[in-house]
Amino acid sequence: MQQVFLDIACFFKGERTDYVIQALKGCDLPEYGINILEEKALINIDHGFIWMHDLLEEMGKDIVYQESPSDPGERSRLWFHGDVFHVLTENIGTSKITGIKVKLPKDSDAICLSGTTFSKMRNLRILIHRAGSFSGGLVYLPNNLRVVDWLDCPFWSLPSDFNPTKLAVLSMPGCRITRILEGIKVCQSIFIHYYAN
Template sequence: MDACYVSAHSGIDSLIDKSLICVSGNMITMHDLLQQMGQAIVRNESPSEPERRSRLWIADDIYDVLRENNGTKILKGILLDISRISELELKPDVLVKMPNLKFLKFYRSDRYNCFQKKSKICLPQGLSSLPNELRYHCWEGYPLRTLPPRIDPRNLVELDFSYSNVEFLWEGKQVFFK
């Protein structure tokens, strides 16, 4: 958490003291009503234009933003259950318009079928780059054999490419700070 936020520990302690979150082992949980309130606040940032929100988690909204390639620098997080969308073909520069993206997670809630299903997200022309601000990148079933050629892993904390086609991450050396 400290890799993403200044004084994360004191902030988490404050939320625990206020009974807004609970920590048990390696899990942080919050009450469903608190989560719904946060989601309502984000939806109200731009009710009719999801690309102008700071976070996206509704599959249809994410599908439209990625298909139309109209992400913005406002966007900081995407959480997509790819089992909830139909096949989606992305352009190589789909993430270029989202330079402040810190959290990107494409996962399947139907993981038990991951090995038998082809990826629903297609990158026929590859992927040109990843946002420099990216901290957490999880892409279950990533369809390419390598990460994009233009990548700056300075802020990366975790990469998760479960069930993917990745054979190697990149050419040459990369320095990870976090």
Template sequence: MDDHVDKIMEKIGTQTTGTKIVGIHGTGEHWYGRGSKVIITTRNEEVLKDVDFKYKLTEMDFNHSLLLFSKHVFRRDHPPAEYVSLSKKVIEICGHLPLALAIIGSSLVGEDPNFWVAKLEKLKTIPEPKVKSKLSISLEALEPPKMEIFLDVCCFFVGFDMRTVTYMWANRKLFPEYSLEVLKRKSLMKIVEGNRLWMHDQLRDLGRDIVHERAHFKLEKQSRVWDHEESIDVLEIKEGRENVEAICLRFDSQFEDFIEKEEFISLSKLRFLQVDCVDLDENNGQHFPSTNWAQRNPIMLPSLRWLSWHNFPVCFKFTARSLKKLVILDLSRSEITNEWEGWKQLKMAKSLKVLNLTRCKNLHRTPDFSAHKNLEQLILQGCTEMVEVP
């Protein structure tokens, strides 16, 4: 199913910013045949030049805007009499935009009229088109733990299973259960089917803008780098990148040319590393990086909490410092075997909570986990040769 959706997305050019497939009807064996319907949302009309039917959403009318706003603020269809006039002013300032009404409305829950007046004065200072600036007002009161979680989701974790991500946040004392509940109440994110984290595109972009602004728009100063090209640029910068905490890379020829530089292993604050090897063919996976390089340069990331590296090079070595704080390890689709030397090193990962070995097809039995007293999740989906699970 996912492969079919990817093909559709390629056909309609969903790499265009703001373009998404939100629903497909009639998928399955005849996923693109008679009776199939593809629903596309986009902010770029060029994407829709060959579609059969277009529908342009109009501005929400006042009555529906008031209803939506009241639901978020008062948990009822209409505001109390003393808040009617103030509610109308908020709706006018928000330009009837549903997301702005939901976010700003949630920030006014339980507040007295004087607080509303002050909030309105602040909203009035922001020009009408700047929705992100208006939404950012609702973030100003977020305490650091909640802001950290919000930014993490914006940059990396939309669509991730909340139950997995919370292990990392809990390890960092960010109180994820409480923080996520507050963020949900403020309409800054949702937990959708399958316990997946979800947020509106505009909120995601707002969070990423905050990361840029905090770094004064200097790439090497960013705490989070989610774009592969920018990640490579950061790793090539030799100084000033000590703030990098989370980074996402794609295993391609550009990464191959770079990885043998020792700068890759010198990010002292890095807590999340994701290396995406989706497009890596088996031959490249077997021959790169070189065994000699891996033996000379073990992974030394002392703050690492989460390593997600599919098709992990079996010759890589960990150091005790890199494993001390490791909570989540995802080695899906790797060629590791039961004789892999890394199992001995992983015994030093005393804080490990989640181990994902999905589609590690060379494993015949689970390794010895006696040293992992804190392990809570072991994922063996697709380990087709597994015959023994002690």
């Protein structure tokens, strides 16, 4: 249950329950984990959304922070905008990273992606983008991705060799991509929320 708790603390607090369930199932985590966490009062579900007390959220994030206090590229999850910017811009991500949530302040610089920005993150399963801009090109995405939730994706296409056969959640509202699933094999239970400009 710890992995479910940490994913909710770092990524899914305030998200719709059906979305979170699909994401967790896609990441091979038990759906019943949500029920167990709710029974233990670690989360609560209100009007179809998952919530967690701020202190519990901070406790979960501190568990992840303690995995590698001095090197965010060695942690399992990234959510803090300074760490996300540093890891992606400096290209210091590792195979230990399983999830990233990009939510940069409005006045922050663009994250400059290189061709190898995501290439070392072969175990990346969750990629969530809420705010922030990118420069450079998106040359590679790990095929291990299970959740791609990218608001206003600025790119015109996904990498040609991107073949996420275990993708469970694809949410890309406002993206520029017109034929996102062409040539991509995905699992049949995919939860799609996608429309192009």
